[in-house]
Amino acid sequence: MPSDAHTLANDPMKLRDRQDEAMGIIKRLLMERNVSVTNPNGSNSKTPNYIETIPGKYGICCSFNQKSIGNDMAGKYGAGVLSIGATATAGLQALPRQWSFAEESALKHNNTVDRKNWRILKSWHIAETREKAREQAGDGLMRHNNEYTVKTLRGGEGSIFKTADEAVDETAFSEQSVAVIGTPDDLVAKIREMVAITGGFGCVIGFAHDWANREDTRRSWDMVARYVIPEVNGLLDDYRESHKFVTEDRAYWERHNEAVMNKIQENKRASEVLEAEGWEGEKSPDNHDDTMKSTSN
DSSP, X not given: OHHHHHHTTXXXXXHHHHHHHXXXXXXXXXXXXXXXXXXXXXXXXXXXXXXXXXXXXXXXXXXXXXXXXXXXXXXXXXXXXXXXXXTSHHHHHTHHHHHHHHHHHHHHTTOOOOGGGEEEEEEEEXXXXXXXXXXXXXXXXXXXIIIIIIIIISTTOSOOOSSHHHHHHHHHXXXXXXXXXXXXXXXXXXXXXXXXXXXXXXXXXXXXXXXXXXXXXXXXHHHIIIIIHHHHTTTTHHHHHHHHHHHHOTHHHHHHHHHHHHHHHHSHHHXXXXXXXXXXXGGSGGGHHHHHHHHHO
């Protein structure tokens, strides 16, 4: 950010070139034992690497915001990509084109980029219902937009929300929605939409914010971990297949109950108890639990 450059007494006009230089050095430090660098003034520096690293263990990622600069660098160094410009509809629709910048740069520099190393930033607040999510996030979202995004980052340029409902509607439920404020199912649907638009990527990264209070924010992340992550990663597919088999293929249950009843009938005393206590109806698969009870007796 320009403010960071000012704090470090760096000229913003030189930041991109210096970032490019630093990226090459960082990559070499992660891969090589000793690194020699030619400085801008023509002198040479040799930097011993005292950190033991495992080649390929640590990934490098370049961020970009609706510009090709970060993608060009990612392609040049074969790094991952962090898309931080997908928090608006326009940015989301532009993601395929922006990824192509990285692929073109990689081809130019004889490198490759992998979609599994493509990260996309998204904002959300999740609750049990949309109504709860709106109520929890509304006030904080309005202040975040008005006081930080517009007044601080943009110097007063941008839309100021007058109410919490307006903030939520414009941010999460409009044509230009930039976030998900709702249920786990809403976030799952949005992520799947992103997959369809982009053609596939590595992961979604949630933007940490202070829209809601501490407990509601913790609960939001907990619900994402419990319900969203397993769903979008296909971790529930085997469970659903198993559930479908158990509920629909009743022939196995019928044979099981028949086998239980046959064994009971082979035991005279057990058969007498069964008949005396009226358990003949336990042959029905609907009464499987009580049938098992008769077996134990």
